[in-house]
Amino acid sequence: MQEIDVVRQTRTFLLRHGLLGKQITDLYTDAHPSLLIDAKLEPFQRFTLQFDSFAIHPDLVGRLDDGRITFAIEAKGTGDWLKGIAQADSYRQGFHASMIAVAGTPSGDMVSFARQRGIGVIVVHSQSTEVLERPPLHLPQLDLAESIHRQFSASNTLLSQFYYNFPTHYLSCAVCLKIWEQCFGTSTALIQAFEPFVQILYPAIPRDFRPALRGASKLGLVYIKGNTAELTQLGRACAALLPLPGELAELHKEAMRQPLATLCPKTGAVLRILLEGEPIAKFITEVLARVGRHQPIAMPALVENASRFDKTLTPVVFFFPKAINKLTNDQGFIVWSNVQADHYRTTIYMQYKRILTHAGLIKDHGLAGTSSKHYKPEKDLWELIV
Numbered sequence: 001m002q003e004i005d006v007v008r009q010t011r012t013f014l015l016r017h018g019l020l021g022k023q024i025t026d027l028y029t030d031a032h033p034s035l036l037i038d039a040k041l042e043p044f045q046r047f048t049l050q051f052d053s054f055a056i057h058p059d060l061v062g063r064l065d066d067g068r069i070t071f072a073i074e075a076k077g078t079g080d081w082l083k084g085i086a087q088a089d090s091y092r093q094g095f096h097a098s099m100i101a102v103a104g105t106p107s108g109d110m111v112s113f114a115r116q117r118g119i120g121v122i123v124v125h126s127q128s129t130e131v132l133e134r135p136p137l138h139l140p141q142l143d144l145a146e147s148i149h150r151q152f153s154a155s156n157t158l159l160s161q162f163y164y165n166f167p168t169h170y171l172s173c174a175v176c177l178k179i180w181e182q183c184f185g186t187s188t189a190l191i192q193a194f195e196p197f198v199q200i201l202y203p204a205i206p207r208d209f210r211p212a213l214r215g216a217s218k219l220g221l222v223y224i225k226g227n228t229a230e231l232t233q234l235g236r237a238c239a240a241l242l243p244l245p246g247e248l249a250e251l252h253k254e255a256m257r258q259p260l261a262t263l264c265p266k267t268g269a270v271l272r273i274l275l276e277g278e279p280i281a282k283f284i285t286e287v288l289a290r291v292g293r294h295q296p297i298a299m300p301a302l303v304e305n306a307s308r309f310d311k312t313l314t315p316v317v318f319f320f321p322k323a324i325n326k327l328t329n330d331q332g333f334i335v336w337s338n339v340q341a342d343h344y345r346t347t348i349y350m351q352y353k354r355i356l357t358h359a360g361l362i363k364d365h366g367l368a369g370t371s372s373k374h375y376k377p378e379k380d381l382w383e384l385i386v
Contacts, residue, residue, distance in 0.1 A: 001077055001078060001103035001104070001124065001126065002077050002103075003034065003059075003075050003076060003077045004034060004035055004037070004038060004041075005077070005103065005124070006075040006076065006077060006101050006102065006103050006124045007029060007035060007041065007059055007060060007075045007101070008038065008040070008041065009124045009129050010060060010073060010075060010101040010122055010124060010129060011027060011029065011041060011060060012129075013122070013129040013130075014027060014060075014062065015027060018064075018065075019062075019064065019071065019097075019131070020064065020069075020097070020134065020135075020137070022064040022065050022066060022069070023064070023065040024062050024063070024064060024065065025063055025064070025065045025067070026062055026063040026152060026155075026156060027060065027061075027062040028043055028044065028045040028047065028060070028061050028062065028155060029041040029042070029043070029044050029045075029059070029060060030044070030045075030046060030047070030057050030058060030059050030060070030061075031044040031045060031046045031321040031322055031324055031325060032046075032057070032059075032325055033325060035059070036322055043155070043159060043321075044321045044322060045061075045151075045155045045316065045321045046315065046316070046321060046324040046325065046328075047061045047072075047148065047151050047152075047155075048147075048151070048312040048315075048332055049090070049091065049093060049094045049144055049147075049148070049312075050144075050147065050311055050312050050332050051093075053331060054330055054331060054332075055312075055328070055330065055331060055332030056087065056090055056091070058072035058073060058074060058087075058091050058095075059073055059074055059075040059101075060072070060073040060075065060101075061073075061095070061148075063152060068096075069096045069097065069137065070094075070095045070096050070097070070140075070145070070148055070149075070152070071095055071096065071097040071098065071099065071135065072088070072091035072094075072095040072097075072098050072099075073088070073098075073099045073100070073101050073122070074087040074088040074091065074098075074099075074100050074101070075100075075101045075102075076100065076101070076102050076103070077102075077103045078102075078103050078104055081100070081102055081106060081110055082110070082113075084100045084102065085100055085110075085113060085114050085117060085119055087100075088100045088114075088117075088119045089117045089118075089119060092118060092119075092138065092140060093140055093141045093144050094140050094141065094144035094145055094147065094148045095140055095145070095148065096137050096138065096139070096140060096145075097120065097135040097136070097137055097138075098118070098119055098120065098135060099119060099120035099121065099122055099131075099135050100114060100119055100120075100121055100122070101121075101122040101123075101124055102121070102122070102123060102124065103124050103125075104123070104124075104125070105123055105125075106121060106123065106132070111132060111133055114133060115133055118135070118136050118138060119133075119135065120133050120134055120135025120136075121133035147310075147312050147313070150279075150310070150312075150313050151312060151313060151316055153279045154279050154280060154283070154313060154316045154317055155316060157218075157278065157279045157280050158280065158316075158317075158345070158347070160214060160217070160218050161347045161351065162215050162218065162347060162351035162352065162355060163208075163211030163212075163214070163215060163351070164206065164211060164212060164215060164351070165350065165351055165354035165355070166252055166255060166256075166260075166354070166358070167215075167219075167260065167271055167355050167358050167359070168204065168248050168249075168251055168252040168255060168260065169204070169205060169206060169212040169215065169252075170212060170215035170216040170218075170219055170221065171216070171221070171238075171242055171248060171267070171270070171271070172198065172201075172202040172204075172205065172212070172245050172248045172249075173198065173212055173213050173215075173216035173221065173222055173229075174216055174221040174222060174231065174235040174236075174238055174239045174242065175201075175202075175239045175242050175243075175244065175245050175248065176194070176197060176198045176201050176202060176245055177189060177194070177222060177229065177230070177231045177235065177239070178231060178235075178236065178239035178240070179201060179245070180194065180197060181231065187230050187231045187236075188228050188229070188230045189228060189229050189230070190227060190228055191210075191213065191224075191227050191228060191229055192227065194229060195209045198245075201245035201246065202245035202246070202248060202249050203246075203249050204248070204249040204252040204253070213229055216235070217229075218278070219274045219275075219278065220232055220234045220235070220274060220277055220278075221234065221235035221238060221239075221274070222235050234274075238270050238273075238274065241266065241270050242267060242270055243264065243267060248267075251263055251264055251267065255358060258364070259357050259358050259360060259364050260358035260359070260360075261358060261359055261360025262360070265360070268358070268359055268360040269360075271355070271358065271359040271360075272359045272360065272361060272386070275355070275356070275359055275361070280317055280348070280352060281352060281355070281356060281361075283306070283310070283313065283317055284302075284306075284317075284348075284352065284356065284382075285356070285361055285362075285384060286309070287302065287305050287306045287309050288302070288362065288382060288383070288384035289384060290305060290309060291305055291384070292384075293384050293385060293386070294363075294383060294384070294385065295383065295384075296363070296365065296381045296382065296383035297381070297382055297383070298377065298378050298379065298380055298381055298382075299344065299349060299368070299377040299378070299380040299382065300336070300339070300377050300378060302318075302382050303318050303334070304334075304336075306318065307333075307334055311332055311333075312332065314334070315327065315328060315334070317345075317348065318344060318345060318348055319343050319344060319345060320343060320344075320345055323343040326338055327339055327343060341369075341372060341375045341376065341377055342372035342373070342375070344372070344375060344377060346371065346372060346375070349367065349368065349369070349375065349377075349380055350367060350370060353367065353380075353382070354367070360385070360386060361384065361385070361386055362382055362383055362384055362385060363381075363383040363384075363385050365380075365381040365382070365383060367380075368380035368381075
């Protein structure tokens with residue numbers, strides 16, 4: 001049994017049975033070339049524990065449904081088990097629980113050694129998987145644990161992407177839900193019924209309505225549960241400050257030529273408040289603030305400055321997960337000679353850039369490409385203006 005088989009079966013077991021009596025809400029597979037060949041292991045992400053002179057990456061990382069406890073797993077096939085324990089031991093520095101998953105049945109001595117190091121043991125056979133030794137929980141090193149938390153936050157945020165460049169589509173969902181509440185006496189709407197309701201009030205809504213609603217959820221305006229949507233408290237407060245849907249539709253037309261914040265400063269201010277709670281937008285603006293206001297820099301310089309600010313979070317935010325392994329060295333530094341235009345996340349230089357522009361946070365320098373094939377990073381200028 002190979003390492004990828006161990007990862008595959010361990011992942012399936014954890015999603016089905018949970019860990020330590022709790023369900024698992026987040027589970028990522030390391031974006032290593034040997035694992036990327038199996039799309040069923042998605043979502044992929046490279047989580048990094050950064051030490052002074054080296055960086056390490058667990059094969060599986062996850063969080064329990066309490067939202068706080070994190071765990072890391074090193075997977076091994078039929079050999080290198082002692083090396084695997086040593087690797088899992090290092091993960092304890094940044095995770096609350098650490099385990100090794102192995103193919104076959106380890107000896108009693110090996111299990112005892114793992115127990116002494118505070119490492120849990122998962123055994124994987126061709127037809128079964130079980131936790132042989134439960135991992136003890138402990139408090140990891142604070143700075144490393146906080147780094148892992150930021151990587152989780154960014155990774156989860158990027159799993160749900162902004163689909164449209166125009167934030168009016170997202171804002172309109174909140175305003176229309178407020179009107180729905182006034183009309184029907186409930187803040188909860190069946191999405192199937194809510195869609196034509198929005199189409200009437202906000203004619204600019206795209207034919208594909210669901211991404212607009214998901215974008216509103218991403219901003220914290222609405223809560224989607226199954227086939228229903230409901231205003232959040234934040235969404236209700238923002239809806240009271242936003243223009244009516246018809247006015248938003250007119251603003252949408254004009255926003256094709258100039259930023260929304262210029263056309264309607266109050267709407268831009270609402271959008272800035274919402275983006276303050278969005279981890280990716282906040283990270284980008286924090287990096288730009290360190291560069292300085294009214295200091296335009298190209299995308300490579302933005303990423304370089306971001307790496308100085310937060311070395312482990314930067315690759316997660318700016319690059320596709322499948323590219324990170326080839327773009328970083330053993331010390332965790334970006335190898336710029338390996339970076340190509342198609343390694344950058346399109347959602348960052350398209351959707352996030354346009355939304356930050358419409359919020360009035362960055363200057364409208366336009367887009368430097370609308371696809372990986374045509375993207376020109378050196379011409380992609382970012383400039384904080386507030």
